[in-house]
Amino acid sequence: MSHQSNSTDGYLDMGLLRFTTAGSVDDGKSTLIGRLLYDSKAIFEDQLEAIETTSKQRGDENVNLALLTDGLRAEREQGITIDVAYRYFATPRRKFIIADTPGHIQYTRNMVTGASTANLAIILVDARKGVIEQTCRHSFIANLLRIQHVVIAVNKMDLVDWSEDVFKRIKRDFTKFASRLDNMVEVSFIPISALVGDNVVEKSERMPWYQGPSLLYHLETVYMGPDENHVDARFPIQWVIRPHSDEYHDFRGYAGRVAGGVFKPEDEVVVMPSGFNAKVKAIHTMDGELEEAFAPLSVTLTLDREIDISRGDMLVKANRPPKCDQDLEAMICWFSEKPMNSRGKFIIRHTTKETKAVVKDVKYKVDINSLHKIEDDLEFKLNDIGRISLRTAAPLCYDSYSKNRTTGSFVLIDAFTNETVAAGMMI
Numbered sequence: 001m002s003h004q005s006n007s008t009d010g011y012l013d014m015g016l017l018r019f020t021t022a023g024s025v026d027d028g029k030s031t032l033i034g035r036l037l038y039d040s041k042a043i044f045e046d047q048l049e050a051i052e053t054t055s056k057q058r059g060d061e062n063v064n065l066a067l068l069t070d071g072l073r074a075e076r077e078q079g080i081t082i083d084v085a086y087r088y089f090a091t092p093r094r095k096f097i098i099a100d101t102p103g104h105i106q107y108t109r110n111m112v113t114g115a116s117t118a119n120l121a122i123i124l125v126d127a128r129k130g131v132i133e134q135t136c137r138h139s140f141i142a143n144l145l146r147i148q149h150v151v152i153a154v155n156k157m158d159l160v161d162w163s164e165d166v167f168k169r170i171k172r173d174f175t176k177f178a179s180r181l182d183n184m185v186e187v188s189f190i191p192i193s194a195l196v197g198d199n200v201v202e203k204s205e206r207m208p209w210y211q212g213p214s215l216l217y218h219l220e221t222v223y224m225g226p227d228e229n230h231v232d233a234r235f236p237i238q239w240v241i242r243p244h245s246d247e248y249h250d251f252r253g254y255a256g257r258v259a260g261g262v263f264k265p266e267d268e269v270v271v272m273p274s275g276f277n278a279k280v281k282a283i284h285t286m287d288g289e290l291e292e293a294f295a296p297l298s299v300t301l302t303l304d305r306e307i308d309i310s311r312g313d314m315l316v317k318a319n320r321p322p323k324c325d326q327d328l329e330a331m332i333c334w335f336s337e338k339p340m341n342s343r344g345k346f347i348i349r350h351t352t353k354e355t356k357a358v359v360k361d362v363k364y365k366v367d368i369n370s371l372h373k374i375e376d377d378l379e380f381k382l383n384d385i386g387r388i389s390l391r392t393a394a395p396l397c398y399d400s401y402s403k404n405r406t407t408g409s410f411v412l413i414d415a416f417t418n419e420t421v422a423a424g425m426m427i
Contacts, residue, residue, distance in 0.1 A: 015224055020099040020115040020147075023124030024134035028155045032124065032194035032215075033087065033100055039201035040091050040216060093220040108383035109335040111141050112423055116409070119224055120149040122215070127160045127191075131173040137368045139178060144331060144385065144425065146402060148185040149222055153215060157207065158193040164209040167191045180371050183402075186222075190215050228295035229404045233261025233269075234322065235315040236351035236407070241300060253284060253300040254309060259351065259406035260399075261317065262294045263301065269315045271307055272397040273324050278303040295406070312353030314397045314407075322407060324397045327360070328390045329427040331401075332412070333383070336421040340380035346421070348392055350410040356393040357412065363387040380422075387427070401425035 023029045087098040099114030115121060121142040125135055142150055152174055160166045171189045178184055190199055191210050198204035201216045213221070238256040263269070267280045283290040284300040293299045301315065316322060334340055340359065348357040364373040365386035380386065401408030412422040 016095045016097065017120060017219060017222070017224060018097045018099070018118045019120040019122060019219065020111070020118040020142075021122045021124065022111055022115075022138040022142075023155075024126075024132065026126075028126070028194045029100065029124055032122075032153065032155065032192070032200065033098055035194045035197055035200045036098075036216060037087070037089055039197060040089060091216070091220055096219065108137065108141065108385075109333060109423075111138065112145065112333045115142060115145045115147060116405070116423070118145075118147050120151065120219070120222060121147045122151045122153050124153050124155050125170055125174070127154050127156045127163075127166050127170070130166075130170050131177060133369050135174065136177055136371075139174075139181065139184075140366070140368045140371065141333075141385075143181040143183045146183050146405065148183070148225070150184055150187045151215065151218065152187065152189045154189065154191045155194050157191045157198065158196055162191075162198075162204075162206045164207070167210070188212070188218060190218065229260040229399075230294060231261060232320045232322070232399060232404065233263060233267075233315075233317040234259040234295075234399070234404065234407050235263060235269075235301065236353070237309060237311055237313045237315065238352045240310060251302070252306065253302050254315070255298070255300045256352065257298045258293050258295045260295055260404050261320075262292050263299075263315075264292045268318065269303070270318050270321065271309055272314045272316055272322065273395050274308070274313070276307045277318065278305050278307055280304075312351075314351065316397070322397045322399050324395045326392045326395050328392065328396065328398070329387065330390060330410070330424040331385065331387050331427065332380070332422045332424040333385045334380040334422050335382070336414070336419060337382055338421075340421070342378075345415040347413040347415050348390065348396070348410050349413060350396050350398060351407060353394075353396060355396070356415065357390050359388055360391045361389040363389065388424075398426050400427055 021029050021033060087100060089096050099118060121138070123135060123138045123142070125131060139150065152170070154167055154170050157167070167189070174189075175187070178187060190212060191207055192199040192215055194200060198206060199210070199214045201214060203214050204210070235258055236256050237254045241251070241253040241255055243251055263280055263283065265280050265282055268277060269280060270277045281302040281304045283293045284302065290299065314322070342359050342362060344359065346357045346359070347354055362378040362380070363386070364375050365378065365380065365384050367374055368385065399407045408426045410424045410426070411420050412424065413419065414421050
């Protein structure tokens with residue numbers, strides 16, 4: 001038995017990389033994910049047999065690996081992929097979660113959703129088409145969402161005779177476009193053929209001019225800096241726990257997930273927005289008390305004095321407080337089929353807090369392809385991205401999205417239909 005627990009320990013200690021894949025329709029995204037799962041032995045025998053049979057029935061030359069990820073049968077037969085699908089797999093080096101988002105233009109909002117928690121983005125480029133509008137759109141979104149690592153996977157190299165010149169031209173074109181983006185820390189270019197497997201899991205024999213790693217090796221070894229902000233302490237209160245039982249008659253705990261920084265017993269904390277202060281008495285979990293809590297742990301804190309605290313309040317440390325304001329500046333991506341009513345009433349959901357909000361001003365929209373600001377057409381339609389000013393009924397305690405993805409993001413909900421109409425990033 002001990003042997004088994006040791007192997008699980010190793011698995012639990014492995015790093016986790018969340019990555020998102022994006023590309024336009026038919027760039028081979030499903031085939032690429034299928035190839036990663038297939039060549040890294042992350043699928044079951046019966047799945048493999050099923051797709052081999054289906055491939056034969058359809059008359060496909062090779063095993064159609066796209067069938068692995070295309071999910072629902074009816075959807076597969078119509079040839080469309082919808083919404084965001086999450087896949088899990090692991091190699092001996094690392095665990096992975098893939099957010100697979102559709103490539104069609106009308107699904108920009110899905111890419112925003114799938115990419116919002118990713119550490120890395122794979123953007124597929126068809127070697128025959130080069131850098132197209134969709135490539136720019138996906139790169140802009142990855143940049144907006146502060147995804148630090150981007151891989152440009154130049155796919156279908158088999159259809160351009162494994163040409164180094166084609167690869168170099170795409171690299172040059174993309175580098176020129178990306179020079180106008182401000183957040184990309186690292187961009188890697190990898191020439192691949194998802195269909196036949198070159199440079200996906202195994203190094204390619206057919207492109208000796210490419211000296212870099214295969215895609216999977218890059219995913220396994222890319223340096224993952226700490227994604228969370230461990231400097232600014234943030235603890236949005238999700239629930240106030242008062243058991244009302246004889247055993248825990250006086251217990252009052254505050255449950256939530258740490259959104260930044262580190263909390264320890266005896267730490268001085270301030271309750272926002274009220275400004276009351278207290279000391280952390282203890283940090284409770286299901287498995288007992290902890291000496292410290294950091295993002296993204298879910299814990300219950302108890303304090304050394306009784307203060308009026310409710311859901312939506314935030315515990316912080318006085319030396320680095322968040323901004324607390326009713327006037328907010330943000331970049332948003334519009335999710336709704338109905339255009340934004342600039343005088344519309346919204347509910348803003350930010351960490352664990354909900355309050356009413358109105359749009360005070362629309363500053364500009366972004367033309368995703370040229371990165372120019374559009375200031376003459378300010379009506380937000382489905383998938384539009386741009387900058388707005390909001391006013392909220394109660395103050396929100398937030399950080400800029402660049403400092404903290406959790407306390408810097410929010411969604412807007414239509415107050416009448418309850419539809420989520422936009423996702424936003426605080427500036």
